[in-house]
Amino acid sequence: MRLVTQWAFGVFALDQASKYFVVHVIDLWSRQRIDVVPPFLNLRMAWNQGINFGLLSNGTEIMRWVLIALALAISTWVWFWVRREPHSRIVHSSAGLLIGGALGNVLDRLVYGAVADFLNMSVPGIDNPYSFNVADIAIFTGAVGLVVFTGRDKTT
Template sequence: MNRTLFITLLITFNIAIDQISKVIVRSTMIKGGKGQINVIQDYFQLIWVENKGAFLGMGSDMNPTLRLIFLLILPTIVLAYVMYYIIKTKELDRLSLIAFCCIVGGGIANVFDRIVFGQVTDFFYINLGGVFRTGIFNVADMSVTTGMILLLLTGIFSKKKDTVEDNIA
């Protein structure tokens, strides 16, 4: 498959899955946790909230100008640069390329929400009995997080591979 087509399809897929999930949540749930759905008892729940901030609501209390700069303009510039980087850098391995596409797709999906709705729709919540608990998040957040984890893993394993190759040479 053409590399640019692969990038475009993967980014579009990430955006589409996120936006479809948010449309379903907005049309079928009650906002604010009043209509929470226990998917797996209290461990995994759907709770619809609107987030004016970034990750875990950070920045939601900023004045509107700062929120515009830090949650809309800067992320848009960074996402545009990452898209340029992945299209122009032909040496990226497939896993890094997938990781960057997940980050860009998730980022664009949340920026889209901020532009269209002024806030981001979140709805997933995990609570593993106090051992592990998340804030409320969405599919775009999962895409970005997955991309970051993949980049971290490719960085770790490529360094180990480089070290092994250096020791052999």
């Protein structure tokens, strides 16, 4: 379980450090947009009150707490599920990615009332309106890793 904890802590720290830097140090909160390598990589401030792509974002305070509770419940379930029986190192790493990312977004909801999204990637001719963050990348990667690698050769 040490590997799960290390990945979760690392992702959580990287996510929160990147959000602090973008929101407070370079003041993306006020500037709203910074073109880094247009159109491939841009910083676009977005406060996501829902889940991916703004789903379930109705702006109510109760939904904020429902999403916090859901993220904590899923993180807890994944932790105990991985702990319950032997899994490969890649499954433990995937669980840590998912848990660290989920907890990073939970802290945003507690501190800001919404998740701070700021990474935006597009291609020439197609303007992607959505932003994401390090936690979102970790959650997605961790979830895919759990699906793909669970049930394979189980080693501790």
